[in-house]
Amino acid sequence: MDTKLKRISYSIWAKTVAFLLTVITFAAAFSFLADMLVSTEGANELFARDYLSMPEVEGEIQDIYVYIEKLFVGKNEDYIINELGKSEYDKRIEEKLAKLTAAQNYLNTAEEIYYYVSDGENLFTNCHMTSPSEFRRFDLYYTMDGYHSDSAISFRADTNIPQGENMKVFIALEGNEQEKLETVYAHIATLVSLKNEEYIINEALKERNKQTQNNIQEFFMAQRFMSNLEGIYYYAADGENILTNCEMTSANEFKNFRHNNIIDGHFFDFKIGNKANISMSLSIDRKVFIAFDDDFIAEKQLKFEQTKAIQQEEVRKILMLFVISLLMLVYLIFVSGRDKDKNINMITIDRLWTELTLGSLIAVSLGFVFISSEIFLYLPSSYTELQPVVMIISAVLYAIGLLFLLSLVRHAKNRTFIKHSLIYIVCRRMGGIFKTIFNLTPLNIKIIGTVCATALFSFIATALFWESNGAVWFISLFIMLLGIIGMSYVFIKFVIKPYDDEVSARLKSALAKEVRAEGLKTELITNVSHDLKTPITAILNYSDLLIKEDANNEHARIIHEKAQKLRTLTEDLFEVSKAQSGNLNINKENLNVSELIEQTLAEFDGHSVLFRVNTKGTSILADSRLMGRVFENLVGNIIKYSLPGTRAYIDAFEKGGKTYITFKNIANYEMNFDIDEMTERFSRGDQSRGTDGNGLGLAIAQSYTEACGGNLTIHIDGDLFKVVIILDN
Helix, strand or coil, X not given: CHHHHHHHHCCHHHHHHHHHHHHHXXXXXXXXXXXXXXXXXXXXXXXXXXXXXXXXXXXXXXXXXXXHHHHHHHCCHHHXXXXXXXXXHHHHHHHHHHHHHHHHHHHHHCCCEEEEEECCCCEEECCCCCCHHHHCCCCEEXXXXXXXXXXXXXXXXXXXXXXXXXXEEEEEECCXXXXXXXXXXXXXXXXXXXXXXXXXXXXXXXXXXXXXXXXXXXXXXXXXXXXCCCCEEEEEECXXXXXXXXXXXXXXXXXXXCEEEEEECCEEEECCCCHHHXXXXXXXXXXXXXXXXXXXXXXXXXXXXXXXXXXXXHHHHHHHHHHHHHHHHHHHHHHCCECCCCCECCCHHHHCCHHHHHHHHHHHHHHHHHHHHHHHHHCCCCHHHHHHHHHHHHHHHHHHHHHHHHHHHHHHHCCCCCCCCHHHHHHXXXXXXXXXXXXXXXXXXXXXXXXXXXXXXXHHHHHHHCCCCCHHHHHHHHHHXXXXXXHHHHHHHHHHHHHHHHHHHHHHHHHHHHHHHHXXXXXXXXXXXXXXXXXXHHHHHHHHHHHHHCCCCHHHHHHHHHHHHHHHHHHHHHHHHHHHHCCCCCCCEEEEHHHHHHHHHHCCCCCCCEEEEECCCCEEEECHHHHHHHHHHHHHHHHHHECCCCEEEEEXXXXXXXXXXXXXXXXXXXXXXXXXHCCCCCCCCCCCCCCCCCCCHHHHHHHHHHHCCCEEEEEEECCEEEEEEEEEC
């Protein structure tokens, strides 16, 4: 049963039926939606609680106040013609005359400037030159002859002189004051636009007459509107004029109505509408009383409820059609391109490049949006007659767009959405050619070529857009930056990265070998040290027996001493290997530095070094066994390598949660070695190696100190040898 349903759902007939259903239901839903919005002048009733809460009510009340204000301001036709706006236009004339006078005074009194301006009717000049060539002889000039202009500098003026067939503007300046040229240009622009006093007055008169006609038309429109109000009563007075369409004159009479608005001076009492929408000036003399007849409101409410019921039914129908269309669309997206075995099958339309398919889909969508806006904004209420045409057009556009959409879906399922694009194909082929050529080019040519290409691109972009301004300049700069970034990416990707990868690979290989060699060396030392313990112990035991049998056996005594030294060496080597491999067991505790130093010094005797110790009141957080060995090694080094009869200093102090311990002595030999080598294994300050020791003392001290979480450093100043230990306290 499931197999049979799968075959049906993936069959061409099922897909065709789904395609037709989604197109038809969408077109029907769209046409019904357009009919509801256009024929009923919107769907405001759907979102309003009642008639009084609709936006149209606010608009009607707003119109009343607007037209009352127009009637108050206009008063009558004679007033509009003779008085309204007169002072405003007189002020404009005065301002323009003052501006013209200022320009004339500047041009007449300014020195070292020459100009010739003509618009075919008026001529302004202060020199005998009349041609552009005469003005271009100066260092600073500007010429405009008809539609052609030329200037010695590039500048932006606040006011532009309009170009025209008869317009001639020639300006020249002596000297090099570039800002002065802009100032002269601005004043000449004022002359060209204002011309003379008569022109200013005539233009102002024309403008006022035009505005007067508009005011008269608006005044008569306001009278018609206020006289045609039905079911709405009003009384308005401003101290001089009274406007009314009823016999009521007091606020109390209007308050007898359930729905009213009262404005009495600065007093407000609104029962309907929003007082924030009042668009009229108020004063103590203004009185505006408005009342709405109950029968008028009831009639509007009944019509509102009827329209809302019709719209709700239309909405249910539209939603049902849209849901069906959406379900069919989802089904088509799911099964598009697949057969019953879920194999991807492409069709003829899929041969189009991805960009062309996507562009066609966008074009169809924009066409649909354009047609929709035209329907909603410009079609008359007789839309019902055009509904079949709208339905057919929307069905065709939706079907075409759906074909392109499903083609993109099939490419996405086939994973060819990008690979089938023209840009991808071209870039891949060009990239292959470029990569082949680039790989065959020597490194020095690659570097030189990339640098030259970047420089050439920057030079061309700068040369083309150097004198541009505004958005063009920013766009050109952005393009230039993109080019430089792109070329830098190519340089890093194809020039630097291959060699960087090779160097990194070699470095990683060398590092791995070094780590492995170090591990093998540590492991070898540990194993050898462990294997030497048994034979050394045997040698010590047998030599000890020989000494007991014959106390004067010098050979046995020497064997015993050398074996003992060899055992100490292997034990030290084993310990330092454990410390550097991190295999030590650490038991940190709070230790008294003075006690540790005293215990260490007590173990040494028969030396000529004078120790001066100042470590009282200090403590460290460390392992007592390890730090005891550290102090023992450092004190032992001081005794071995100090100049006889000199003093050695051991100091300790606490600072910032740390304890600083210093060991200082004067060496008995010249210290011409590298400090960093002193803490390496088998490194000795005595290069002749004539003293006791195996060169592991400082290496063990440093390893144990670091194992306890501290730090050990060595400092040399002439013959002064200094060791500093820093540990937590």
